[in-house]
Amino acid sequence: xxxxxxxxxxxxxxxxxKIDAFLVSEPRNRFLLSGYLGxxxxxxxxxxxxxxxxxxxxxxxxxxxxxxxxxxxxxxxxVQLYSKGLIPLLKQLLPxxxxxxxxxxxxxxxxxxxxxxxxxxxxxxxxxVPLTGVVEKQRLxxxxxxxxxxxxxxxxxxKVFQAVLPTIQPGETELAIALRIETTMRxxxxxxxxxxxxxxxxxxxxxxxxxxSDTVIEANRPLMIDMGLVLDGYCSDMTRTFVPGEAxxxxxxxxxxxxxxxxxxxxxxxxxxSAASVDKVARRIxxxxxxxxYFGHALGHGVGLAVHEGPSLSSRNRKYLREGMVVTVxxxxxxxxxxxxxxxxxxxxxxxxxxxxxxxxxxxxx
Amino acid sequence: xxxxxxxxxxxxxxxxxKIDAFLVSEPRNRFLLSGYLGxxxxxxxxxxxxxxxxxxxxxxxxxxxxxxxxxxxxxxxxVQLYSKGLIPLLKQLLPxxxxxxxxxxxxxxxxxxxxxxxxxxxxxxxxxVPLTGVVEKQRLxxxxxxxxxxxxxxxxxxKVFQAVLPTIQPGETELAIALRIETTMRxxxxxxxxxxxxxxxxxxxxxxxxxxSDTVIEANRPLMIDMGLVLDGYCSDMTRTFVPGEAxxxxxxxxxxxxxxxxxxxxxxxxxxSAASVDKVARRIxxxxxxxxYFGHALGHGVGLAVHEGPSLSSRNRKYLREGMVVTVxxxxxxxxxxxxxxxxxxxxxxxxxxxxxxxxxxxxx
Numbered sequence: 001x002x003x004x005x006x007x008x009x010x011x012x013x014x015x016x017x018k019i020d021a022f023l024v025s026e027p028r029n030r031f032l033l034s035g036y037l038g039x040x041x042x043x044x045x046x047x048x049x050x051x052x053x054x055x056x057x058x059x060x061x062x063x064x065x066x067x068x069x070x071x072x073x074x075x076x077x078x079v080q081l082y083s084k085g086l087i088p089l090l091k092q093l094l095p096x097x098x099x100x101x102x103x104x105x106x107x108x109x110x111x112x113x114x115x116x117x118x119x120x121x122x123x124x125x126x127x128x129v130p131l132t133g134v135v136e137k138q139r140l141x142x143x144x145x146x147x148x149x150x151x152x153x154x155x156x157x158x159k160v161f162q163a164v165l166p167t168i169q170p171g172e173t174e175l176a177i178a179l180r181i182e183t184t185m186r187x188x189x190x191x192x193x194x195x196x197x198x199x200x201x202x203x204x205x206x207x208x209x210x211x212x213s214d215t216v217i218e219a220n221r222p223l224m225i226d227m228g229l230v231l232d233g234y235c236s237d238m239t240r241t242f243v244p245g246e247a248x249x250x251x252x253x254x255x256x257x258x259x260x261x262x263x264x265x266x267x268x269x270x271x272x273x274s275a276a277s278v279d280k281v282a283r284r285i286x287x288x289x290x291x292x293x294y295f296g297h298a299l300g301h302g303v304g305l306a307v308h309e310g311p312s313l314s315s316r317n318r319k320y321l322r323e324g325m326v327v328t329v330x331x332x333x334x335x336x337x338x339x340x341x342x343x344x345x346x347x348x349x350x351x352x353x354x355x356x357x358x359x360x361x362x363x364x365x366x
Numbered sequence: 367x368x369x370x371x372x373x374x375x376x377x378x379x380x381x382x383x384k385i386d387a388f389l390v391s392e393p394r395n396r397f398l399l400s401g402y403l404g405x406x407x408x409x410x411x412x413x414x415x416x417x418x419x420x421x422x423x424x425x426x427x428x429x430x431x432x433x434x435x436x437x438x439x440x441x442x443x444x445v446q447l448y449s450k451g452l453i454p455l456l457k458q459l460l461p462x463x464x465x466x467x468x469x470x471x472x473x474x475x476x477x478x479x480x481x482x483x484x485x486x487x488x489x490x491x492x493x494x495v496p497l498t499g500v501v502e503k504q505r506l507x508x509x510x511x512x513x514x515x516x517x518x519x520x521x522x523x524x525k526v527f528q529a530v531l532p533t534i535q536p537g538e539t540e541l542a543i544a545l546r547i548e549t550t551m552r553x554x555x556x557x558x559x560x561x562x563x564x565x566x567x568x569x570x571x572x573x574x575x576x577x578x579s580d581t582v583i584e585a586n587r588p589l590m591i592d593m594g595l596v597l598d599g600y601c602s603d604m605t606r607t608f609v610p611g612e613a614x615x616x617x618x619x620x621x622x623x624x625x626x627x628x629x630x631x632x633x634x635x636x637x638x639x640s641a642a643s644v645d646k647v648a649r650r651i652x653x654x655x656x657x658x659x660y661f662g663h664a665l666g667h668g669v670g671l672a673v674h675e676g677p678s679l680s681s682r683n684r685k686y687l688r689e690g691m692v693v694t695v696x697x698x699x700x701x702x703x704x705x706x707x708x709x710x711x712x713x714x715x716x717x718x719x720x721x722x723x724x725x726x727x728x729x730x731x732x
Binding site: 064104108111113208 | 403404405407408409410411413429430431432433434435449450470472473474475476477478479480481496498541545549552553558561562572573574575576577662663674682702
């Protein structure tokens with residue numbers, strides 16, 4: 001499904017909801033509907049907004065700095081530049097288009113910006129409609145092309161892991177390894193890491209979101225590597241935990257338990273099962289072994305244009321999985337004074353079950 | 367000025383404005399007031415919020431994943447974990463503290479989150495106060511310690527530039543050079559680049575925010591490198607444009623004009639001059655030479671914990687510069703079918719003038 005088909009779906013929703021124009025600000029949503037890859041510098045410094053009318057071609061509103069890139073990349077939309085900010089340009093464009101209502105992305109618009117929209121709407125006598133997750137809902141299930149892109153991203157991520165793995169030596173710091181991983185990603189063709197690479201040794205691996213430090217890799221202690229990259233806009237995400245040197249019985253016990261939970265959850269995934277039920281399958285195995293309180297995060301999350309997107313595999317998500325969804329399955333056990341084990345693969349929900357997108361099996365079955 | 371002195375200033379403001387509690391979500395503001403370095407994954411995935419009472423110690427509200435890091439890094443504040451999200455935890459904490467009003471950062475809170483705060487405030491019978499830029503105002507002028515940190519960041523950035531410069535060869539791609547710069551930054555001790563490094567050759571340099579591509583560096587054509595890094599939380603930002611090989615007369619003319627504008631603006635900077643006036647000094651020189659329309663961005667921006675912060679050196683900022691502010695001075699001329707020249711230094715506003723924080727003079731005076 002290309003940009004224009006996605007756009008038609010959104011325009012059908014606008015028509016149904018009697019919305020004349022929809023301002024799309026979330027960068028991946030903007031890309032999905034236009035092909036424009038401009039990089040925002042955080043939410044405060046947008047590389048542009050896509051103004052979608054209920055009928056006809058969208059306009060990409062951006063500033064001078066992004067003019068040439070926007071003209072090169074936007075497919076089927078006109079580029080309009082603002083020099084004094086977005087609001088004055090909207091004040092020109094909206095009356096011209098005859099719009100009587102304007103929707104915006106409530107979940108990707110700052111409160112202060114929404115106040116400026118309210119003022120504008122009142123001046124132009126527009127009704128203002130906050131929407132949440134309308135484009136994200138289109139992103140929950142992936143098209144065949146998107147699945148191919150995700151597979152390629154996973155494959156490259158595994159290649160990077162395999163290239164770096166044999167170079168890791170006890171005595172190196174977490175930071176040095178993380179840097180080598182991210183450099184290798186870029187050298188092998190990734191746009192960028194999809195998140196800050198985690199390399200955590202010993203006790204540091206008890207922090208699920210550890211930041212690589214000057215800590216030296218210890219032999220015979222857990223080493224957790226959580227890494228992902230962006231390739232052609234699509235993300236990958238994989239975690240391996242292992243022991244450089246010799247794993248003791250304590251480690252093997254925890255590792256095998258996490259792996260058992262992961263396999264059971266992957267086995268459970270199919271269209272029609274709720275996300276919460278999949279989480280429960282893994283969580284019960286870990287709880288029954290007495291480690292429930294040490295598995296403090298959700299089982300997984302969707303991956304696509306964003307490395308964290310819907311659906312969440314959490315105990316709070318009662319929604320059903322559907323064919324074409326891609327999720328991580330990443331149970332973990334984190335013991336504060338000892339360390340942690342997390343194992344993470346990416347899984348596609350298929351017509352009648354699931355497909356593990358990872359081919360790398362390093363350290364999974366110890 | 368340390369975390370606790372900054373905190374006292376904020377608490378004095380709360381008291382004056384009769385606000386009982388202030389929720390700080392912007393990551394640099396959170397760091398400034400607590401010392402906590404947790405990394406957010408965009409605005410949607412916060413690593414925590416700082417709840418500041420008008421009197422007494424703040425609480426750092428975060429989730430399980432950041433527990434250990436928060437406990438290690440937070441100075442003078444208590445760590446509280448939420449497992450079901452921020453709102454349920456606030457619902458417990460706020461009545462316990464007896465707060466009758468709650469402020470939040472309007473410029474760093476999503477509209478959808480603000481709606482949840484409104485609902486909470488109505489349930490708890492709290493008055494809800496959106497604030498904008500209260501902590502950022504404290505960040506506009508830098509303390510002596512902060513200036514030292516910024517100088518160290520600039521110095522390291524220049525060292526990286528000097529290390530990479532002799533290795534650049536015609537025939538290499540923009541991407542390869544950008545990657546080498548960012549890897550060298552990390553190898554030399556930077557936490558990370560402060561923004562995506564720009565390496566743009568030939569016509570690509572006409573895009574002020576060019577993204578490095580597979581384009582091969584051409585001899586005798588402009589090459590623009592815009593790079594910065596984060597060291598101990600503080601950012602640097604520098605641009606050099608030059609010609610590998612031989613610069614022709616067209617290039618020299620544009621380059622010298624940009625440099626003339628930069629020097630004049632740096633000369634003009636002192637406490638008491640308005641930001642707009644400094645912008646005008648540079649802009650007039652470029653306009654008088656007939657290139658005004660090709661200098662489409664502001665002259666500069668503040669740098670500190672964020673690489674882009676206040677004060678903006680733009681024609682729209684009428685505020686006066688003050689001692690202790692640190693700004694970039696970066697005029698540029700961008701000719702669509704030819705290329706661009708931008709030269710950028712970081713400048714400290716001193717008691718009676720300005721101090722150029724850059725020592726690197728490569729390619730400035732051709």
